[in-house]
Amino acid sequence: MKKRANFLFIEKQDDVYTVSMTPELQDDIGTVGFVEFVNEDNVKKDDPILNLEASKTVLEAYSPLTGKVVERNEKATSEPALLNSAKTEENWLIKLSDVDEAEFNQLEDA
Amino acid sequence: MNQNERLDYLIGYLLEENPNGHELAQVEANSIADKFELFRGLCNIRKPKPVTDEFVEVQDAFLTKWNHDREITRLGDLKPVQPQIYLWKGDITTLAVDAIVNAANSRLLGCTQANHDCIDNIIHTRAGVQLRLACHDIMTEQGRKEAAGKAKLTDAYNLPSSYVIHTVGPFIDQRGVSPIKEQLLASCYQSTLALADQKEMDSIAFCCIATGEFNFPNERAAEIAIQTVNDYLRENESQLNVIFNVFSEKDLSIYQRLLQTNE
Numbered sequence: 001m002k003k004r005a006n007f008l009f010i011e012k013q014d015d016v017y018t019v020s021m022t023p024e025l026q027d028d029i030g031t032v033g034f035v036e037f038v039n040e041d042n043v044k045k046d047d048p049i050l051n052l053e054a055s056k057t058v059l060e061a062y063s064p065l066t067g068k069v070v071e072r073n074e075k076a077t078s079e080p081a082l083l084n085s086a087k088t089e090e091n092w093l094i095k096l097s098d099v100d101e102a103e104f105n106q107l108e109d110a
Numbered sequence: 111m112n113q114n115e116r117l118d119y120l121i122g123y124l125l126e127e128n129p130n131g132h133e134l135a136q137v138e139a140n141s142i143a144d145k146f147e148l149f150r151g152l153c154n155i156r157k158p159k160p161v162t163d164e165f166v167e168v169q170d171a172f173l174t175k176w177n178h179d180r181e182i183t184r185l186g187d188l189k190p191v192q193p194q195i196y197l198w199k200g201d202i203t204t205l206a207v208d209a210i211v212n213a214a215n216s217r218l219l220g221c222t223q224a225n226h227d228c229i230d231n232i233i234h235t236r237a238g239v240q241l242r243l244a245c246h247d248i249m250t251e252q253g254r255k256e257a258a259g260k261a262k263l264t265d266a267y268n269l270p271s272s273y274v275i276h277t278v279g280p281f282i283d284q285r286g287v288s289p290i291k292e293q294l295l296a297s298c299y300q301s302t303l304a305l306a307d308q309k310e311m312d313s314i315a316f317c318c319i320a321t322g323e324f325n326f327p328n329e330r331a332a333e334i335a336i337q338t339v340n341d342y343l344r345e346n347e348s349q350l351n352v353i354f355n356v357f358s359e360k361d362l363s364i365y366q367r368l369l370q371t372n373e
Contacts, residue, residue: 007290028290036254053255056281057294058216060257 003107005064006046010107011088017099019049019064020092021083022110030055032080037072037094045103049094052083065103067096116172117145123165124152131155134224146176150235151224158219158246161239169238173268177236182206182270185313185351191369194343196353198315199362202229203236206270207353208311209263211302213319214276216255218245218262229317229357233274237267245276259297261305273309275302279320287327292334295320299338307348315353318361332364 003010007025011018034053043049043063050072052059072094076082082090111119121139125131134151137144184206188196202210212233214220220234220242234241244264249256256262262276277298280291298319306314316335320326332354339352354369356362 007293024288025290027285028288034254051254051257053216056283058255058257058278059294060260 001104002110003064003104004110005107006062008061008064008093009088009110010064010104012104015097015099016070017065017067017096017104018088018092019094019096020088023086026084026091029057029059032076032083035076035080035083037074037077041069043067043069043096052080061093063094063096064107065096065099067099069094070097071095111168111171113172113175114142114145116168117142117149119168120149120165120172121145121152123162124149124156128152128156147225150231153235153239154220154222154224154226154231156239156242158242161243166238166240170268173236173238177203177268177270180204185353188353190351194349194351195339195369196351197356197362197365197369198353199356199359201232201357202315202317202355203232203269205315205353205355207313207315208271209273209275209306209309209314210266210269210271210355211314211316211319212274212276213317213322213324214256214278215323216258216278218249218256218276218278220245228323233269237269237274240265240267241274259294259301261298261301263305263309271315273311275305275314277302277319279324279326282320282325282327287330291326292330295326295331295334296338299335300342303339303342303346303348303350303352306350307346311350313351313353315355317355317357321361328361329364332361332368336365336368 001012009020009022032052032054036051038048044066046062048060049063050061073092085091131152139145139148182204191197213229221228221231248262256278258278258280264274266274279298280294321328321331354365
């Protein structure tokens with residue numbers, strides 16, 4: 001199941017929720033040149049999860065859900081333009097666990 | 111020293127410190143207004159590096175007088191158009207309120223284009239070179255550019271207000287306004303108001319964020335500004351007094367119309 005919130009996609013697979021870029025966000029910010037993740041493992045909805053510097057905007061991205069960050073797309077730190085990719089395998093940001101499924105279900109369908 | 115002598119000293123200092131500044135000084139500045147423009151340009155291109163106490167002393171003496179020789183407006187001089195909401199047209203650097211809001215860019219160091227007529231330029235010029243130094247400290251500590259939609263607080267130095275809150279609006283390119291950009295503009299207002307409340311301020315003056323160099327359409331920007339401020343004050347039971355400071359006739363008429371409709 002795929003949802004959207006805070007201009008990001010959230011895809012649920014088993015108990016892991018993968019947060020990734022939406023095409024609208026990619027179009028709005030332009031080519032990403034710098035990525036810095038926030039090093040906080042327990043995030044609440046709307047907490048900052050990473051900072052992006054792109055050709056058109058400098059942006060802080062906010063977590064669409066409360067949960068525990070189990071993985072970050074560290075590859076994007078050295079290769080920021082991955083976040084401009086159309087593929088979720090490349091443009092994902094973080095993976096969350098310990099998410100309240102009801103909170104996820106309430107989000108807008110993607 | 112009189113104002114003329116102070117300007118001569120300041121210009122001399124800035125030219126000695128920065129040989130590139132001589133390009134600005136090619137036209138002879140004789141009148142005090144010309145000298146001020148040269149001083150302004152030299153401050154605009156000045157890198158955020160330390161400055162002598164003597165320079166600061168002379169600059170502060172000059173700017174205090176220069177800024178206060180104009181008509182200063184206080185909250186008490188204005189009549190609210192709605193509870194806690196004020197509309198005022200004029201130069202934001204003449205407002206003696208708790209904080210004025212600066213429409214900054216993501217480097218947050220103030221406009222670096224000599225004598226450019228933008229709000230970021232005039233706020234930094236009239237505050238003094240300390241403002242860029244303070245912003246530089248904040249940015250060095252942060253270690254990355256300032257994201258759109260957030261807010262940073264500094265002292266206002268020689269301005270009549272107490273503080274400056276710096277916020278970076280969304281830049282609108284040929285693709286136009288998008289929901290993300292609208293959200294970022296609303297965030298500028300929310301972050302600034304939250305910071306003002308956190309510092310227990312009583313009055314704040316917003317410029318028309320993002321409508322200048324960043325091309326946000328004036329009408330839509332005003333709608334978002336008013337809506338966001340009203341929502342914030344209500345939801346947070348905030349006692350802040352908010353001035354919408356406009357500079358152009360166009361923005362004045364937009365805000366007049368929108369604020370009357372809301373009554």
